[in-house]
């Protein structure tokens with residue numbers, strides 16, 4: 001039996017990037033996929049169906065608790081339960097502390113923190129009822145371990161996800177629900193391309209090359225590599241892991257200096 005056979009999985013922000021990669025890998029392992037996003041989902045859902053996976057799309061803005069509640073109710077109407085939730089939807093806008101307006105700060109907080117809060121809160125009663133659940137949150141090495149200039153708002157939110165992950169893990173343990181976080185380094189997604197464009201609009205490729213050259217494995221990660229970690233944390237195989245940050249960064253957080261070494 002495949003490791004996610006018959007598991008009902010909800011992935012937020014699944015129209016592209018990591019969310020799509022996570023859905024694709026989980027489909028490979030037999031999951032029934034519910035993709036949610038504010039962006040159109042038809043292309044992503046059709047691509048997964050072409051691969052032979054069971055998939056549906058639901059428009060759901062994670063920062064809107066009303067839309068979230070409705071979206072999760074639709075999943076329950078169809079499947080009766082949710083086994084695994086992947087809180088993947090997230091945004092970034094580069095800007096220093098002094099450049100970042102209250103609106104841009106709140107945009108980060110609303111999507112990246114409140115979004116994870118809203119969806120987890122909407123799903124939790126159904127997981128508690130089943131006395132089973134796997135919650136996987138997309139944090140980042142950014143904020144929790146490292147940071148680049150211009151990431152004040154983003155780093156704050158991604159570090160907050162780790163606090164939320166641990167708090168939920170502690171509370172939900174008695175219901176046989178686990179909650180863990182994935183901390184990616186740079187993964188080649190539309191978000192990474194956006195960061196490259198914002199950092200150097202006239203030569204974004206040089207930013208991507210610069211990132212790759214600072215990673216010991218010499219490249220950015222792929223959405224499928226993130227998907228494999230999410231599939232493991234979202235499956236029965238990770239049953240004794242909870243409240244834990246799992247780093248997937250090609251070794252990017254290893255170097256202590258750029259000058260020492262033989």
Ligand code: NAD
Pocket residue numbers: 012013014015016017018019036037038039060061062063087088089090091111115138139140141183184185186187188189190191192
């Ligand atoms: P992306 O921008 O490529 O895709 C994000 C998806 O989330 C998009 O489909 C977008 O429409 C959706 N989304 C945005 N706001 C939403 C909202 N309010 N409600 C629902 N969906 C919404 O980003 P990505 O690189 O795939 O990042 C996905 C997650 O991985 C994020 O949480 C991000 O912080 C995290 N992450 C990414 C990287 C990286 O290098 N790409 C590194 C570390 C962590």
